[in-house]
Amino acid sequence: MMKESIWIATAFVLVIPLLFVMRSTKWSVKGKHVFITGGSQGLGLALAELVVSKGADVTICSRSQAKLESAVEEIKKFAESGQKVAYVAADVSTFEGARKALELASGQDQGKVARVPDVVFCCAGASKPGYFLEQDESHFTEGIKTIYMTALSTAHAATQLFVANKKWDGKLVLTGSTLSFVGIVGYAQYAPMKWAIRGLAETLRSEFLLYKGLSVHAYFPGTILSPGFIEEEKTKPKVTQSIEDGEKGGQMPMQCAKKLLKGVENDVFLITSDFDTELLRVATSAGGACPGNNFVVDRIKSIIALIGVTFWRIFTADASIRKFAKQSPDQVPGLQ
Ligand SMILES: NC(=O)C1=CN([C@@H]2O[C@H](COP(=O)(O)OP(=O)(O)OC[C@H]3O[C@@H](n4cnc5c(N)ncnc54)[C@H](OP(=O)(O)O)[C@@H]3O)[C@@H](O)[C@H]2O)C=CC1
Numbered sequence: 327m328m329k330e331s332i333w334i335a336t337a338f339v340l341v342i343p344l345l346f347v348m349r350s351t352k353w354s355v356k357g358k359h360v361f362i363t364g365g366s367q368g369l370g371l372a373l374a375e376l377v378v379s380k381g382a383d384v385t386i387c388s389r390s391q392a393k394l395e396s397a398v399e400e401i402k403k404f405a406e407s408g409q410k411v412a413y414v415a416a417d418v419s420t421f422e423g424a425r426k427a428l429e430l431a432s433g434q435d436q437g438k439v440a441r442v443p444d445v446v447f448c449c450a451g452a453s454k455p456g457y458f459l460e461q462d463e464s465h466f467t468e469g470i471k472t473i474y475m476t477a478l479s480t481a482h483a484a485t486q487l488f489v490a491n492k493k494w495d496g497k498l499v500l501t502g503s504t505l506s507f508v509g510i511v512g513y514a515q516y517a518p519m520k521w522a523i524r525g526l527a528e529t530l531r532s533e534f535l536l537y538k539g540l541s542v543h544a545y546f547p548g549t550i551l552s553p554g555f556i557e558e559e560k561t562k563p564k565v566t567q568s569i570e571d572g573e574k575g576g577q578m579p580m581q582c583a584k585k586l587l588k589g590v591e592n593d594v595f596l597i598t599s600d601f602d603t604e605l606l607r608v609a610t611s612a613g614g615a616c617p618g619n620n621f622v623v624d625r626i627k628s629i630i631a632l633i634g635v636t637f638w639r640i641f642t643a644d645a646s647i648r649k650f651a652k653q654s655p656d657q658v659p660g661l662q
Pocket residue numbers: 363364365366367368369370387388389390393416417418419448449450451452453472476501502503504546547548549550551552553554555579
């Protein structure tokens with residue numbers, strides 16, 4: 327008996343430092359080539375600045391050349407001499423656009439590749455909130471294009487590039503939202519697309535097991551105080567705002583970028599940056615169908631979620647929507 331406990335104690339003493347050593351050899355972005363869609367503003371721009379400050383080369387991508395040029399100047403302030411900061415102007419909502427963007431970023435010329443990105447972050451996206459009845463087909467097709475197709479096309483082109491170049495340590499990072507786990511009034515054009523991105527991440531995680539170390543991550547931010555957020559506020563119904571306002575005001579793009587990068591460094595599959603989204607993540611995924619973060623902690627959180635999220639839905643979200651309809655029927659399309 328005594329002997330056994332000595333063995334167990336010795337095993338612990340050996341295993342615990344080993345775990346620390348394993349943690350300290352985690353993946354680092356230093357020296358990597360990082361490609362970021364939506365890199366001209368908001369989350370994508372902050373992420374570009376962050377990875378460059380940590381010693382990476384970066385290529386940002388978005389549609390507007392003027393915005394890209396000024397973003398490159400901003401990012402260069404974080405670079406040391408010898409680091410590369412480049413941009414590619416492209417619309418990544420089509421397969422053709424995303425393929426060309428990644429080819430240009432890789433410096434491909436006459437079949438020769440200069441440098442394939444090591445990490446591809448898909449941050450492009452935008453929402454146009456509004457009442458379902460006040461939106462028409464164009465809002466929904468725009469949503470499919472800007473939110474889902476930008477992610478799908480970039481994911482497809484990146485996977486092709488990684489596999490064709492045998493870049494088995496390649497990383498693909500998709501961006502969802504808190505609204506990848508829950509749908510609320512005003513987001514019919516957006517939330518389903520962000521759910522689809524979560525579905526894509528889960529599917530690709532499974533399929534990437536075929537390809538050695540190739541990995542996929544997905545990030546689910548809450549409100550980001552970005553230029554995109556200022557834009558969406560213009561059409562956001564008051565009832566939607568009132569539910570969101572309960573969510574403590576949002577985070578700065580750099581705060582989000584830091585939490586996102588930390589998640590990638592720690593090989594977290596579904597990355598969150600606030601506790602509410604974390605509860606929604608465990609409520610939706612702690613069943614085991616996709617990898618969690620920590621088996622025990624996730625299950626403790628899911629007990630909190632079971633109570634917290636249900637209460638939030640009944641007494642905060644649903645209650646404030648019903649109250650709004652009663653108090654301001656003139657603002658609800660089709661009522662009065
Ligand atoms: N802001 C928020 O509250 C939240 C945002 N998110 C998500 O996080 C991500 C970043 O958000 P945020 O920082 O607000 O973004 P912004 O709206 O501020 O910026 C979006 C970026 O995407 C680019 N972009 C849009 N469409 C395309 C396209 N078709 N091809 C290439 N680039 C494109 C834009 O440039 P250009 O227009 O020049 O092409 C811009 O650089 C998005 O996916 C968003 O849905 C998730 C949760 C909350």
